[in-house]
Structures are given as C-alpha cells and as structure tokens.
Amino acid sequence: MKRTLLSLTLGLFLLSFNAQEDKDILAKNILTELSDKTKTYKSMLIDFKLTIKSKEINESQAGKAQTKGTKFHYTTSDREVFCDGETVWSYIEEDNECYIDDAEDVSDFNPSKIMTIWDKNFNHQYVKEVSAGSNIHEIKLFPANPKESKYHTIVLTVDRNKKQIKKVIIKTKDGLTLVFSINKFIVNSEIDDSVFKWQKAKHPGVTEEDNR
Secondary structure, X not given: OHHHHHHHHHHHHHHHHHHHHHHHHHHHHHHHHHHHHHOOOOOEEEEEEEEEEOOOOEEEEEEEXXXXXXXXXXXXXXXXXXXXXXXXXXXXXXXXXXXXXXXXHOOOOOHHHHOXXXXXXXXXXXXXXXXXXXXXXXXXXXEXXXXXXXXXXXXXXXXXXXXXXXXXXXXXXXXXXXXEEEEEEEEOOOOOHHHHOOOHHHOOOOEEEEOO
C-alpha cells in the first residue's frame, strides 16, 4: 500500500513538473519572439501610465516616451528626462532645476531598458494566460544572480499576437514597485537625436546640478 501511494505521489509530481517545464518552454519562446521583434525597431513612441508604490508613496502618472537604441526621452507630470546614451538630464520644473548624471549611475525609470529588460541576467517562469484564448500571457522574471541584482521580481504581460509588452511590474529589494502600463505604442518613427539632449538655451534661468 505504501509503495502504491509513493508511486502515485511520484507520478503526480512528475506530471506537475513536466507541465510546468512545458509552460516555461512556452515562456522562453514568447520572450524570444518579443526580443527578436523589438530588436528590429529603430525607434519607439510610447504613451504610458506609471504607478509608483512603496511604504511612503502611492502615485500614478501619465507619460510619453521616445526611445532610439540606448537613447530616451520621457515626460510625466513632474519631470522631463533626457538621455543621449551617455548622460542623463532630469529636469524638475517645480524646483526649476536640472540634475545631470552619467547614464550608468542612474537607476531611475528608463523606458529604453524596460522594453528589453528580460533579455539579460534573468530566469523566467510562465504564470498563466490572462484569459482563455486571449494569447496574452503573464511571465515572471527572477534575477539570475539575486545577490548582485537590485530587483526582486519582474512580471511581464505580453500580447503574443502583436509580440508586444502590455504591462511591466518591477519589484525591487528595497520595497519599491513600479507598474509600467502601455496605452499606445508606435514604432520606427523618425526621431532627431536632438530630442534626447537637454537644451540649456531653451530653459533660461534653470539651475543645473552636475553630479558627474
């Protein structure tokens, strides 16, 4: 009897393991399709909603972003951020200040990286199809090297038909949660590189704080 129960338990475990393994292969295929499609884009225009949550913060902002390779520019209700791939300028209108940093030192919201965040240093796990027959899938990402990563978990919602991200939930180790929801997505528009650089002449009287 004990042997029968053990065999049954082992059999159920193997079935469950194999089913999850098949789902994780599905997740890998979806992410590969997403990567391949995203790499063909010369540029992206994104209308988004950004929700920021922590013990002290719970706020949502609408925004617009433009990306081109490692360059990006985005605006929300409280800031305008420029990045030419090397330098980041964060203009806070209320403070009448612009903070200047090296791109590699800035860990704030980066729409360029979010759109390819799954590509490096993450393991993946398939969660579910959001609704039956929708072909919209939820996938979890976990840092491959947890001790070296600031991230705890990332959850992607992906439209497999369009091969596009619909939503990204980023949870950091310090208790911050960012929810990036895409409302509109346009690719391969012509964007002049000047868009990604802070133009001091256009902002007279703004104080610059150079942290480089």
